[in-house]
Amino acid sequence: MFNNCNKKMFGLAGQTVDTYGLDKTGQIKYSFDTFGFREGNDYNVHPKFVFFGASTLAGIGVHEQKRFSRYFENSWNFGLCGNYIDEESITNYFTFKKLNLSDTKIVFCWKNNDPVALLDMINRLPNNVYHCVTTKLDREKTCLYPKNLDYDVSKTHWGPITHQKFYKLLCYFLK
Numbered sequence: 001m002f003n004n005c006n007k008k009m010f011g012l013a014g015q016t017v018d019t020y021g022l023d024k025t026g027q028i029k030y031s032f033d034t035f036g037f038r039e040g041n042d043y044n045v046h047p048k049f050v051f052f053g054a055s056t057l058a059g060i061g062v063h064e065q066k067r068f069s070r071y072f073e074n075s076w077n078f079g080l081c082g083n084y085i086d087e088e089s090i091t092n093y094f095t096f097k098k099l100n101l102s103d104t105k106i107v108f109c110w111k112n113n114d115p116v117a118l119l120d121m122i123n124r125l126p127n128n129v130y131h132c133v134t135t136k137l138d139r140e141k142t143c144l145y146p147k148n149l150d151y152d153v154s155k156t157h158w159g160p161i162t163h164q165k166f167y168k169l170l171c172y173f174l175k
Contacts, residue, residue: 001043002095003035006080006088010036012134015106023061023154031064040064041076046101048074049174052089053109053132055081058164061152064166066160079109083107086112086121093125105174109145130174132166143173
């Protein structure tokens with residue numbers, strides 16, 4: 001496995017906190033695995049899907065088991081939250097690739113909504129990577145995020161209903 005390049009999240013490796021990122025409510029427990037990612041990845045199982053990206057992916061304000069990536073069988077979630085930049089997701093991806101896991105679909109969930117900057121980052125990745133974005137791009141293997149149906153406990157991110165809707169959208173998108 002590999003360590004999260006986001007220093008703040010990696011600094012919480014093996015710990016559980018009551019608040020993180022924009023969620024200051026204390027209603028959700030955020031547990032971080034020994035590599036500094038939010039708990040929930042089974043590293044003993046070869047993943048069918050691996051997700052990289054933003055705080056929505058990390059599941060700010062929702063219980064770990066209600067994040068959309070948890071609905072996928074054998075998936076790993078490397079979502080970043082708190083203080084991070086999209087560049088860190090790219091760094092984590094290239095470190096992940098050194099594991100040489102084949103037959104795994106890679107999905108990036110971007111926070112950046114500047115089409116020029118977004119395309120610049122996307123073009124640095126292989127063509128077989130899928131992308132979920134906030135702004136329409138004329139590019140294969142790219143889908144728009146769904147409209148928000150509910151909010152998390154902090155009222156800043158998707159709630160569990162939107163996570164479930166996004167899972168259904170991704171099932172269609174990743175066929």
